[in-house]
Amino acid sequence: MSDAAIESRAKEGIAATGGVILDAVGKRFGTVDVLRGVSARIEPGRLTGLVGPDGAGKTTLIRMMAGLMVPTEGRITTAGFDVAAEDPGLSDHIGYMPQRFGLYEDLTVQENLALYASLRNIPAGDRRTLFDRLLDFTRLGPFTGRLAGNLSGGMKQKLGLACALMGTPDVLLLDEPGVGVDPVSRQDLWAMVQALTDDGMAVVWSTAYLDEAERCDTVLLLSEGELIFDGPPDDLTNRLSGRTYHLRGVTENRRGLLTRALDLPTVADGTIQGHAVRLVGRDGVSADALEDFASAEGADLAAVPPRFEDAFVDLLGGGPGGRSVLAERMEPVESVSDVSVSCNDLTKRFGSFTATDTVSFDVRRGEVFGLLGPNGAGKSTTFKMLCGLLKPTSGRATVTGLDLRRATSAAKTQLGYMAQKFSLYGLLNVRQNLDFFAGIYGLPGSVRHDRIEEMVETFQLGPFLDAAPGDLSLGYKQRLALACSLMHRPPVLFLDEPTSGVDPITRREFWTHINGLVGKGVTVLVTTHFMDEAEYCDRVALMYKARLIALDTPDALKRQAATEEKPDPTMEEAFIRLIEQEDANG
Amino acid sequence: MARTALSPRRLAALVRKETVQVLRDPSAMMIAFVLPVVLLFLFAYAVSLDIRNIPVGVVLESDGAAAHDLAASFSGSRYFTVTPARERDSVSAAVVSGKLHGFIVIPQDFERRLELGETPLVQIVTDGSRPNTANFVQQYAQGVVLTWLQTRLAAKGISAPSAVELVPRFWFNAELETRRALIPGAIAIVMTIIGTLLTALVIAREWERGTMEAILSTPVGSVEILIGKLLPYFLLGLIATGVCTILATQLFGIPLRGSWAALFAMSAAFLVPALGQGLLISAWARNQFVAAQLALLSAFLPALLLSGFLFEIDSMPVAIRLVSHVVAARYFVPVLQTVFLSGDVWSMFLPNMLAMLAIGTAFFLLARSRTKKRLDL
C-alpha cells in the first residue's frame, strides 16, 4: 500500500477493514447533476441497502465507490482509499458485481473462477480450498464444467458473487443483484450475504425492490440524486405506525374498492393483497375517516403493521390516484365464451429436455391470472406457446377459443402483448412507435389518430413524443410499451414480466390501469418474479421443473404454505415453501 | 504492499481467457480461419488479370491466301480465343453484349494494300468499356500483325531488321501470373481482418456485456488489460501468416524466396499498427455495430484498395496517394510480395518496418489517451 493511502487511512481513523465514507459527493455528466451532496457512512459488518426509484443515481454512486468513476464534487473513501487518488491498492480491498454480473458467458464456471482468482493474485496453492469453499457456499459445485452463458439467472448471480468475493474483500459492492431472479435464488443470496456481513464485511446492495431493502441493516434512500433517508429501515417504517390498514371481507370487486379508496383525500397509498386491500392513511388522518369508508363499502378495517414500501411511497409523496382514464374510455368487453385462455396437456420438448410438461389450466374472462415460477421452470415457454410464438410438442393452447398459431389476422387482434424488456423500436421516436403499433393492428386512419391522442393524454407522453424510447426513463418506457399493446383494445392481454426493475410508484400506476381494464372485462395473463404483483392476481399458477405444482388464489396458496412457526406467510414465503415441499415429495 | 506494474500470473490468466473465448466463438473462428482461406482461394482463382484466351472475333473479308494466313496467326496465338466471321455485323453485336472483347478486321483489299504497302493494313476494334482488357487486345493484336509481317518478309529474304529492339526480362515472376503477386498481398488483408476487425469487435463486446466493468474493479492494471487483449490476437495474426504461407507455397505453388524469419519479423511489425487501430476503434466505439463499421471503412477497404495490392498507388491522383501513406498495409504489401517472389531485401524492409511501427505507435498513443481505468472518461 502506498504511504499516502496509509496516511489517509490513519487520518480517517477507521480500522483497516473500514467501510465507505461519502463526503458531500456530487457527480455531473455534462450539464446533468446525477448526484448532489450525498454524505453517509457505510459501516463494516453491516448490510447497507442503496435504495431508490429508477434513475435516482444508484449505479453511479456504486461505480464511484468501486473507483470506476470519480466524483465531480466531494470525496469518497472506500476501505481507506480516496477513490480519486487512483491508488491501485483500492481494488485489492473491494469486490464489485456489476448489473449483469460481469461474467464471461463463453467460459465455464471453473474458468470464470480461475480467471478472477488470477486477476486478484490468489496464489495457486490457496485456490483449491478457496474454490471449494466458494462452490460449496454458492452450491455451484455440480456445475463447474458448464458455460456461464448456460446458467440460469439465479446461478449466474451466485457465480458473479463468487467471483466478486475472490480476494476476500473488505467492501462488497453489489449493483441490483436481485433483478430478474426468482425468490428461491434470492433467498440463497440473502443467506450468503448475511454470512459475509457477520464476518465483518461491509456490503452495499443496490435495489429497486423494497422488500429487499426492508431486510437490510441500514438503508440509504436516494431520490433524484439526493439522499433523502439514511438509517435502519425500521426507523422509516415506524414513522407510519398507526397509518396502515387492511380492508377485509371484501366479497366482490376489490379492485373497484381500491380505486374508490385511492380517490379519497385521506388515503396516501393502496395496494391489493390477496383478498384484502391494503391502505395507507395520510399523515394526521385518524382511523375514523377510513372506518367510515370501510363500513360504507361493507368491509372491515383492521390495523396492520407498516412495511418499508409503505414508508417509501409515503416519503416520495404517496402513490398515484386510483382511476384509470384509459379503462374508463374503453367499452366493456363482449364475449360469447366465459373462458378466455385455455390450455390442455400443453407440452414442449427441446430435444431430450422437457420445458413444459402436460400443463393444463383455464383463465376466465375478466380474470387476472399469474404465472409464477423460479428461473428455468418453464413459464416463459408456456407463455410463448399460449400466444402462438412456439409450437407445442403436444397438447393445445387456445385464446378466446382460437389456436393463435393457425389463427387468421382478425383473430390475432384479440390479443395484446407486452414483452419483457418492453420491446419497443429504439430507432423510432415515441410517436412513431405509437403510430406503428396502431397501424400493425390495422386501425383505420381516424380511429388511429384518436387512439394515439388518447394514449398520449393518458400516459402523459406529450413532452416525449419526439424522444427515442431508449432515452426515456424505465417508467416511461413501460408506459409506452403498455400504450402500444393496448392501442387496439384487446380483450385479452399478455404481460411478460411487465414491471421488472421498475420502481414502486410506477408499478402502482401500472396496476391501476390493469385493474381498470379488468373491470371492463379484459382478461390478463401475467408472468412475474415479483411477489407483490402476484397478490394482484385473482389466481396464481406456480410452475416448477416444467410442471404446474399449484394453482389457486393467492390467499389459498398462502394458507397452504402456512406452518406452525409462520401462520401468516407472505406470498414470497409461500412460494419458497411450496417449492421446498415439491422437492421433498419429488 | 509493493505492486509491480505487470504480474505474469494475471497476464497469463487474461491471455488464457481470451484464447478460450476465441476458440469457443464460432463467428470469431470463422473470421480468423475460414474467411482467410476463402479469400486466399478467391485471390488464387477468381481474381486474375492474367491475359490469355481473350475472346475476340477475326473478320476475314478477303479470300486471299495472305489474309487466311494472318487469320491463322490470330487463331494460333495463346492470347486469343478466336471467333471467325465473314462480316463485321456478326461480331459487333457480340462485342456490345460482352461475349467478345474486340475484333480484328482483315479488309477486302488486304492483298492489294499489302502489295502496295498501303496503310492501314488491318483494323482492330476493342471493347473500350473494359479499358484494361482493351489495352491488352490492342497490344497483342498489334504484336501478332507485326510478327506476321516480319516472318513474311524474312521468308522472302528481304528482312529489314529494326534499329532498336527491346529484350524483356520479367524479374521475380517470369510467367507474369497475377496470382503470384495477389496471394502474398492477400496475407496483408487477412491480417488486417484479424488485427483490426476482430480485435475491435472483441473489445467492444467486453464493454457491451459489462465484463470490462468487472475486470476494471480488480487489481488488474490497464497495461495488463491491453497486453492481455492484444497478445492473443498478435499470436493469432502470426499463426494466420504461417497458415497462409503454407497454403500459398504448398497449394498455390507460390515460391518463398525470402526467409521465414523476415516474413515473421515484418508480419509482427505490421500487427503493431493493425492492433493499434483495432484498439483505437474500440476505445472510440464501445458497441460492436459501430466498431465493425469503422473497422471495415478505415482498415479493410484501405488495405484492399490503397495498399498497392490490386491497384498501383503511383497511378492514383495526388490526394489519394497522400492518404495512402497513413495506410499501414501500403508498407506491408510490397514487403510480402518481395519476401515471397524476390528475397530478403532489407534495404526495403527496414524503412517500411519503421513506417509501420511509427503508424502503430501513433495509434497506441491515441488509444492510450482514451483508455483509462475509468468508466467516465
Added chain:
Amino acid sequence: MRQMLTRLRAQIVKELLSVLRDPRSRFILLGPPFIQLTVFAFAMTLEVTNIRIGVYDMDNGRWSHELVQRVAAADFVREAVPVHGNAEMTDMVSRKEVLVGLVIADDFSSTVSAGGTGTVQVIVDGRSANAGQIAYGYLNRIVAGLNADLKPTALPPSDTVAVRHWFNPNLIYRWYVLPGLAGVLTMFITLLITALSISRERELGTFDQLMVSPATPLEIIAAKTIPSVLLGSILGTMMVLAGRFVFGVPFTGSFPLLIACLSLFTLSVVGIGLAISSLCATQQQAILGTFAVGVPMVLMSGFATPVENMPDVLQWMAQAIPLTHFMTIVEGSFTKALPLSDVLASAWPMAVIALVTLTGSIVFVRARLE
C-alpha cells in the same frame, strides 16, 4: 384487404424510419457509400501513369540519348532515374524504387549507326505483373516510333493497324469503374439494411411482437423487402446520376430500363440478405455475415477482374450472383447503349435468384410460426 394495407403501410413506414429518422444512422447509410464512390472512382485504376523508370546507360551515345529522351518524355513516365551499375539497378528494382529498368549496352549507338539492331534490355518487376506488362507495351510503342523514324523503309508500325476503342475511345478507367462501383455499393447497402432489419428485431425482442400481431408471414417478408428495395434503388439511382453528372461518364442506354433492372437487382439482393439474417441471431453476426458473403460475391462478379479468367466451376457459381448480371447491365447502359435483348438476357437470372431466395425466406418465417 384494407386492414392488410394499413398493416403493411405501418410496417414499411417503420422500416424506413428505422434507417432514416436518426441523423447519425442516416449518415452511416448515406455518407460512406458516396465517400467510397468518390475515393474508389479515383483509386481503382489499372491505368499505368506516373511511373519511375531506371536507366542504366552504358553507351552514353547519340542513339541511347535519343531513346532515353523519348522515354522520359512519354506521358506515362514521371521520372527516368539514371542508374550507375547493375548492382544499383538490381537494388532499385528489388526495392520497388522503379517499376521498369532499361539497360543499354555500351555498343548501342555504334550498332544502330552501323545499321544493325541495337538491343535494350528491359527489366520488368514481375511483382506488379499487370502494370509491368502494360508499361512494357508502352515502351514497345516508343521503340516502334523510333524505329520508324530511323528506318522509314520498314513498315511504319504505328499505322499498320488502325485501332479503335469502341464505347470509351480514350480508355478512361473511371468510365469502367464508376458504373460497377454503383452496383457494388448498392449491393452492400441493400444487403446490410436487410440483414440488419430482421436480426435487430430478433435481438431486441420486437420480432416476437410482430409475430403475435395480425401481420401474416407474407406481410412481414413484404414489409422487410419493399423498404430495402426502395432504399437500395434510390441510392443506386443517385449513384448512377452522380456517375453521369458529377463524374461525367457518358450514359447511352435506356435510363428507365436501367432503373427497372436496378429494382430487380435490389430485390434479388434483398432475398440474399433475408437468407443471411435467417441464420444470424444478433446484429453482430449479421454484419459479419454480410461481409463474409458480400466480399466473395464482389470478387467473383467480374467487377475487379473479368469473369472469363476464372475456372469453369467459379464461372458457374458467378452466375448465381446477382451482381454478375447487374454488372453487365449497368456497364452496358452507361457506355455501350446495351440493346433490350441483352438487358433481358441478364435480367432474367436476377429474377430467378430473387424468386428462389424470397420464397426461401417466406418458408423460413412460416417455420418460425409453426
